[in-house]
Amino acid sequence: xxxxxxxxxxxxxxxxxxxxxxxxxxxxxxxxxxxxxxxxxxxxxxxxxxxxxxxxxxxxxxxxxxxxxxxxxxxxxxxxxxxxxxxxxxxxxxxxxxxxxxxxxxxxxxxxxxxxxxxxxxxxxxxxxxxxxxxxxxxxxxxxxxxxxxxxxxxxxxxxxxxxxxxxxxxxxxxxxxxxxxxxxxxxxxxxxxxxxxxxxxxxxxxxxxxxxxxxxxxxxxxxxxxxxxxxxxxxxxxxxxxxxxxxxxxxxxxxxxxxxxxxxxxxxxxxxxxxxxxxxxxxxxxxxxxx
Amino acid sequence: xxxxxxxxxxxxxxxxxxxxxxxxxxxxxxxxxxxxxxxxxxxxxxxxxxxxxxxxxxxxxxxxxxxxxxxxxxxxxxxxxxxxxxxxxxxxxxxxxxxxxxxxxxxxxxxxxxxxxxxxxxxxxxxxxxxxxxxxxxxxxxxxxxxxxxxxxxxxxxxxxxxxxxxxxxxxxxxxxxxxxxxxxxxxxxxxxxxxxxxxxxxxxxxxxxxxxxxxxxxxxxxxxxxxxxxxxxxxxxxxxxxxxxxxxxxxxxxxxxxxxxxxxxxxxxxxxxxxx
Numbered sequence: 001x002x003x004x005x006x007x008x009x010x011x012x013x014x015x016x017x018x019x020x021x022x023x024x025x026x027x028x029x030x031x032x033x034x035x036x037x038x039x040x041x042x043x044x045x046x047x048x049x050x051x052x053x054x055x056x057x058x059x060x061x062x063x064x065x066x067x068x069x070x071x072x073x074x075x076x077x078x079x080x081x082x083x084x085x086x087x088x089x090x091x092x093x094x095x096x097x098x099x100x101x102x103x104x105x106x107x108x109x110x111x112x113x114x115x116x117x118x119x120x121x122x123x124x125x126x127x128x129x130x131x132x133x134x135x136x137x138x139x140x141x142x143x144x145x146x147x148x149x150x151x152x153x154x155x156x157x158x159x160x161x162x163x164x165x166x167x168x169x170x171x172x173x174x175x176x177x178x179x180x181x182x183x184x185x186x187x188x189x190x191x192x193x194x195x196x197x198x199x200x201x202x203x204x205x206x207x208x209x210x211x212x213x214x215x216x217x218x219x220x221x222x223x224x225x226x227x228x229x230x231x232x233x234x235x236x237x238x239x240x241x242x243x244x245x246x247x248x249x250x251x252x253x254x255x256x257x258x259x260x261x262x263x264x265x266x267x268x269x270x271x272x273x274x275x276x277x278x279x280x281x282x283x284x285x286x287x288x289x290x291x292x
Numbered sequence: 293x294x295x296x297x298x299x300x301x302x303x304x305x306x307x308x309x310x311x312x313x314x315x316x317x318x319x320x321x322x323x324x325x326x327x328x329x330x331x332x333x334x335x336x337x338x339x340x341x342x343x344x345x346x347x348x349x350x351x352x353x354x355x356x357x358x359x360x361x362x363x364x365x366x367x368x369x370x371x372x373x374x375x376x377x378x379x380x381x382x383x384x385x386x387x388x389x390x391x392x393x394x395x396x397x398x399x400x401x402x403x404x405x406x407x408x409x410x411x412x413x414x415x416x417x418x419x420x421x422x423x424x425x426x427x428x429x430x431x432x433x434x435x436x437x438x439x440x441x442x443x444x445x446x447x448x449x450x451x452x453x454x455x456x457x458x459x460x461x462x463x464x465x466x467x468x469x470x471x472x473x474x475x476x477x478x479x480x481x482x483x484x485x486x487x488x489x490x491x492x493x494x495x496x497x498x499x500x501x502x503x504x505x506x507x508x509x510x511x512x513x514x515x516x517x518x519x520x521x522x523x524x525x526x527x528x529x530x531x532x533x534x535x536x537x538x539x540x541x542x543x544x545x546x547x548x549x550x551x552x553x554x555x556x557x558x559x560x561x562x563x564x565x566x567x568x569x
Contacts, residue, residue, distance in 0.1 A: 023443050131339070
């Protein structure tokens with residue numbers, strides 16, 4: 001009997017252990033260590049590691065670079081979350097109509113999403129610095145003749161525009177799947193009751209696609225907060241550090257300034273903020289969803 | 293009745309959408325076209341087609357980046373990482389679902405809850421761990437890390453899917469004398485195909501395009517993946533637009549072709565992954 005039990009236990013371990021080992025090695029241990037680091041003082045190289053209490057955390061409050069980066073990230077998340085959901089939903093509504101080229105349109109709108117954001121950042125660096133200025137000169141458009149990436153406000157909106165260009169198709173696809181799940185007879189019943197196009201959208205379609213909205217808001221918020229590649233490739237955090245996302249800021253602190261422990265404390269705060277916001281968002285939205 | 297006929301209004305809408313689609317594609321078109329120009333042409337007439345197509349640019353970039361090697365690195369890292377994630381996660385999910393109990397519950401919840409931790413929180417100690425285990429600057433090292441980072445989402449999706457499969461088939465196979473391994477390979481894996489496709493697509497796109505992990509893990513030139521090599525090259529040749537555009541074209545084309553051929557699966561997989569995740 002015991003050999004039977006041991007065998008069962010061994011089989012269980014053989015199946016589960018690899019997942020547990022890699023999870024521990026790559027996620028759990030580094031996560032715990034990040035928390036420990038955040039209470040220490042170390043430059044990443046010397047053998048001398050000192051305890052620092054809460055000093056890394058208190059230092060953050062007076063760190064204008066960090067606060068600026070925090071403010072930028074919040075502003076960026078707000079702008080991209082709103083715009084991605086509006087454009088994604090608008091595109092989905094149009095492509096849900098019986099258009100002749102809808103498959104072609106869907107392909108094109110989704111296409112940018114499969115390309116890596118670093119590559120996208122470099123492509124747009126070319127488009128903004130070269131193409132915008134040429135088109136601006138030829139057409140006499142003042143707005144396009146400016147060097148967008150060297151002016152703080154313009155650099156911010158460049159990032160937002162490129163994010164929309166890159167990801168709107170993804171949000172469109174999720175909304176489209178939800179729209180296709182709206183029963184036709186429900187819409188017909190509403191129309192028979194005299195509901196106009198707008199009323200049908202507000203009172204029938206919108207409540208039914210709320211689950212998709214929950215997902216899309218979650219994705220937009222969490223992807224926005226974690227944004228790194230575009231800031232790295234398109235603006236390099238500039239001009240004057242005005243477009244340094246939190247993720248990029250932490251990377252710079254840790255790997256170019258060797259502030260290992262201080263950057264760890266920032267990374268822990270980053271985790272707490274992101275976890276709190278996404279959990280609250282999902283909890284609030286879930287309560288407002290309609291069960292079908 | 294809802295009218296689904298093709299009205300003039302729809303025709304106009306359709307034309308507007310086609311214009312919008314062309315506008316969306318334009319940046320990519322510009323990248324491709326300018327990769328075929330001389331430097332002077334790029335600077336003096338960005339929009340125009342090249343007078344003579346400079347295939348030479350691609351030859352030069354191919355050699356400078358050592359594109360074949362870089363491409364193979366990306367391919368190997370993506371394929372082996374995704375293969376490992378699929379195997380490790382499906383095996384674990386199988387036993388966690390079929391042998392419920394406090395241990396299974398704790399393991400599942402611990403791994404699942406790590407989904408809310410952003411990569412940046414782990415990356416600083418991760419570099420230290422990688423150095424200690426001699427995994428830094430090696431392809432197998434980065435593959436092992438992708439296994440770790442890919443497991444939570446894959447395990448979660450497999451877990452949900454296996455719960456919905458009735459146990460009868462597995463039990464019948466057990467009675468016929470199959471062991472747990474036999475049941476897993478012969479009965480379960482084939483049944484998991486739909487969710488495996490979804491997970492494979494989600495993780496392939498992520499790993500193929502991932503930049504930050506290679507950036508902090510792979511320093512030597514021979515280990516670079518496509519995003520990292522493009523970034524390094526672009527940094528060196530920022531003002532040689534013709535070469536930079538040729539390099540970006542080469543970076544974009546493989547994934548674009550993959551998308552065009554696998555479009556149906558990719559869109560399905562991404563939708564399913566997002567809805568369940």
